[in-house]
Amino acid sequence: MLFTETSIKNMYVIDLEKKYDERGYFARTFCTDEFEAHGIRFSPIQSNMSFSKLKGTLRGLHYQVPTEEAKLVRCPRGKIFDVVIDMRTDSETYLKTSCNKLDSTTSQLLYVPPGCAHGFLTLENNTEVNYLVNALFNPGQERGIRYNDPAFTIPWPEEITTISEKDMSFLDYDTQKRI
Structure with a gap:
């Protein structure tokens, strides 16, 4: 695996090293x-997947406090525009955004460190996303960033056509900080 750090501290794009033979490849x-x-202590305890029927489906941006989740994200079918925002107040990249495209042909993964908000927009119909996480989901600790929050300028490459009520209802980040 080849690790490339992104604009967010300790977040990596990981390229798989494929070993080819007459059957195909192994990675x-x-x-x-x-x-x-690479300084990453990641012990996955859960594996999740999402399937989105339609291009333009937005999922996220989610994070948990105080039990933070690290994620290893892969898109084995379709294509996504993946967004991560560093929510770690003690991080030198606090509130920085990293945007990456993942799809079934590039064989890339994203390592999202604990304390970062994560979400993605599907760029193709019938898109599947798999991710490993190192902490159990706790609904009482869930937080979120709305896709069009004015505190962040996320350059969504396509129109958002499908989004959950929950993901639309997140308060502006500046308001959340005061609550």
């Missing part, structure tokens, strides 16, 4: 030793 998608060699 490792997770290895504790390789992650630890």
Whole structure:
């Protein structure tokens, strides 16, 4: 695996190293030793997947406080525009945004560090996203950033046509800080 750090501290785009033969290829998608060699202690305890029927479906941007989730995200079918915002107040990249495209042909993964908000927009119909997480979901600790929050200028590349009521209802980030 080849790790490339993004504009957010400790967040990586991971390119898979494929070993080809007459059958096709083999690639490792997770290895504790390789992650630890990059300073990442990631012990997944849950595997999640989402399937979105329509292009333009937005999921997120979600994070948890105080139990923070780290994620390893992959798009094995379709294509997504993935967005991460650093919500760690002690981070040198606090409130920075990282945007990446993942699809089934690039064989890339994203490592999203704990304390970051994460979401994505589907760029194709019938898109599937898989991700490993290192903490259990706790509804009482869930927080969110609305896709069009004026505190962030997310350059969504396509029109958002489908979004949940919950994801639309998040308060402006500046208001959340005062609550």
